[in-house]
Amino acid sequence: MSTLTIDAIRKSYGAIETLKGINIDLASGEFLVLLGASGCGKSTLLNIIAGLAEPTSGDIRIDGRSIVGMHPKDRDIAMVFQSYALYPNLTVHRNIGFGLEMRKVGAAERDRAVHETARLLQIETLLERKPAQLSGGQRQRVAIGRALVRNPKIFLFDEPLSNLDAKLRMEMRTELKRLHQLTKTTVVYVTHDQIEAMTLATRIAVMRNGRIEQLGTPEEIYNRPATLYVATFVGAPPMNLLAATAQAGRVTVDGTGIALALPGLEAVPAGRRLVLGVRPEAVGQAGEGIGFSARCEVAELTGPERIVTASVGGQRIVAALPAAARVEAGDDVTLHVDPASFHVFDAETEARLN
Amino acid sequence: MSSTWMTTRAWLLMLPLLAIMIAVIGWPMADTVRLSFTDAKLVGLGGRFVGFDNYVKMLTSGNFQRALYATTWFAVVSVTAEMVIGVLAALLLNQRFYGRAVLRALLILPWALPTVVNATLWRLIYNPEYGALNAALTQIGLLDSYRSWLGEPGTAMTALILADCWKNFPLVALIALAALQAVPRDITSAALVDGAGPFARFRFVVLPYLAGPLMVALVLRTIEAFKVFDIIWVMTRGGPANSTRTLSILVYQEAFSFQRAGSGASLALVVTLIVTVLAVGYGLLVRRAAGSAA
Structure with missing residues (x-):
């Protein structure tokens, strides 16, 4: 349960400016979706929040405290990746508990947390398997479990459903919504899928060329698009x-x-x-x-x-x-x-x- | 077309190659086996059948045991050092820094040099009168007077191992570097967010991707190190006092210097057997590593 403030964030790679001044204020428990075509800067912004990249200028605050320059592990965030990014040689149990293990949480406490998370995600029977023995949907659940188990201040999702087939994507979308309603953790979620954005978000930031084209609730984005780009990006058929x-x-x-x-x-x-x-x-x-x-x-x-x-x-x-x-x-x-x-x-x- | 005809045709097409293989590999092999049971000399005819005499004499001789020990020592120490230095170099060259591309290109140079050139170069470095090593160590005060690095039984093997490492660590480094570049960025990022330090990241993220390719490098290098000949022949000829006489040097001396074709052949077959066992053993290891990584 934390607020997130993104304050005038800019990011340049050499002469190319990929983020041109991003401002977003998130209340505790909000589900923000960064929506845009590839190359719009949404993943860069997510990586900056995670600490995997540093902004050229601007500030990011969690609960009012600046986290710019802080090591990713000290930011109390958890991240789910498009490729799942599971550790291939560790069991599901150790994959989920890895963050706790690295933070020196005791084995008994860790085991309890892993089992609780696994029950929530209905993957208890898979705990002894290796990632290679899991289906795409199961791997995604493990990746979400690894984030969930740490009970972080902020959840970051980088196109988590893009590698799943259409039916599974719908199921996992509902699952994510259920989990968010349950945990009420603040979420930043990157996607180029406008249906995901519409269904999951409490607010959507439509991004284009390193700028926010419009920031608003799904209803606002859909019913009163601020620009031609937003109007055509959201809605199917367009x-x-x-x-x-x-x-x-x-x-x-x-x-x-x-x-x-x-x-x-x-x-x-x-x-x-x-x-x-x-x-x-x-x-x-x-x-x-x-x-x-x-x-x-x-x-x-x-x-x-x-x-x-x-x-x-x-x-x-x-x-x-x-x-x-x-x-x-x-x-x-x-x-x-x-x-x-x-x-x-x-x-x-x-x-x-x- | 019937499958019998396809099979026949396949054999027909392969026949010329098979004939050449039998002529240049199969026949010499068979003749070596025959020779190993005789007391034939290198020159002159025939030789008498002596049964397992050559094998018994050789396996019980001190020369063979010392050569086996020298070979094992050379292989274990040089390959271990090459693996460690190679992986460290690869980790270094996988970092982003200015001039990385140039360093990566330079890395391959020692390995690309012919062994004889490399060996000659190191003989110059170790030279007891004007060698660079003596000069360097004396100038920084680690050494009082010049030493004959390749002339003393106590240092010759270490000097050889050093030269071999310099030549061969780049191969390990290149293989490791290629493997490092295959580590998915997402997993490294996930480990960072999960709070894994450098050692945990190496252990849990990098090593699983490195293990398979490194195993291949280990197999290649061990087999090569076990049958090492050229670098030693150029630098020490197995001396001083036979302290660097490995199995291959021993085979050469027995068969060609002492012209004992029979016992030379038996020795060569034993070396072949050892290398084959190593190759098969490692082959199994590689397959298991590949299986667990998939």
Whole structure:
């Protein structure tokens, strides 16, 4: 149960700046997900928190105490790696207890802690095995156990589920959520998977090119993306983006002649290039709102939904319709969007305008 | 095509090579075995069949026992030193520092030199009149007067071992360095976060990845050290007072200097047997190490 403060962290490798001033304040028990594509700096930030890399400038504090320059072992953090990073020649029991062993915790006390952790993770029967004799999911549980057993102030996860197959990844995601609800330890979790971010986080920091693009709750990130990048990174299928132009307080969708009066855009000068975002699930076949005449190009049934890719005035729009929707390729359809569900971005600065 | 034809064809294709192998290895081997049961000389014809006489004489002779001892001493000390120095050098060269690439390239130099060049070089260093070792030790005050390092039975073997180490530790270092580079960074990081110090990290993180490759280096070096000939022949010819006479030197002297082909052959076969036992034993060890690492 600890707070974590990341204060103006910068990191340069030679002339290349991989972190350009990161500020995050975490309350005790928060689950922060650092979300971004590879190369955005999220793993570097995690390594700096762990002490595996030092920042060029800035400060990191746990419970108000600076930990910059401190040896990793003295920071009271535990880390789970993408590759599991188990010690290949030690048994599961010793792998889990390794941190305690290195900290000179007595054998009896260690054994008790290892068994308790193993029970929590349902790997008690595996304690005498070597890592090579375990499946990927079991190895990941051992890696989590090794972190859990030390009861650290902060948990760090570096893409822990990336090496698992889809089904196992879902199971372990739920498992991680359960463990966090149980232990209430502060967590920093790195991933490029937006579903993991949405489901696990209390807050998400979307990172891009060494900067935080947006820091907010999953709801904020999803419902009010601050930039075009965040809007397209989170959500599957991704948000539709329609080219539009500001005209006398209204927004004209290019190629359609449809003009929308959207609140909050009164001050935008006429002629400004805009991007109109709308999530596929906000596009319906019936109901209120603006109607677009569209022609269906592809209809894909996923099971619960029918994903329809259609053309609107030369622009492409994807709608997630109910599975029962009777739309086939070549059909002319009218798609409805509630004006309130439009996200408006400046095409040049990529910032949200409404 | 039937499998019988495939097998026949395979044998047909291999036949020329087999014929050459039999001619240049198989026949001399067989002839050596035959010779070892005779009292044949190097020159002249035939020789009488003498049964196990050569073997009995040789195994009970002081020369053989002293040579076996000298060989074992040379092999154990030089290989141990090479392994330790090699691993330490590899650990050092695995650190990040300025000029590392140059040092890594330089490392291979002693090993790349022909043994005869290396041996000649060390003979110069050990030279009793103008050798660099004498000069260096006298100048820093560790030595009162010049010594004949290769001329005294008490120091000749140690001097040889030193020269052999200098030549062969780079091989161990290169193998160890390659293994070190295969240690996953995540595991090293995990050990750091877990609070493992340098020794624990070496013991639990590095060593498991080093063990297999090092075993291979150990096998190679031990077998080579056991049949060592060239470096000793160039530096001491087995002297002084036979203090550096190893098994291979003894075989050479017996067969070629004393021209006793029969007993030379029996001696050579015993050396071959010892090396084969070592090779098979180590082979089993390597397989076990590989099995436990997987």
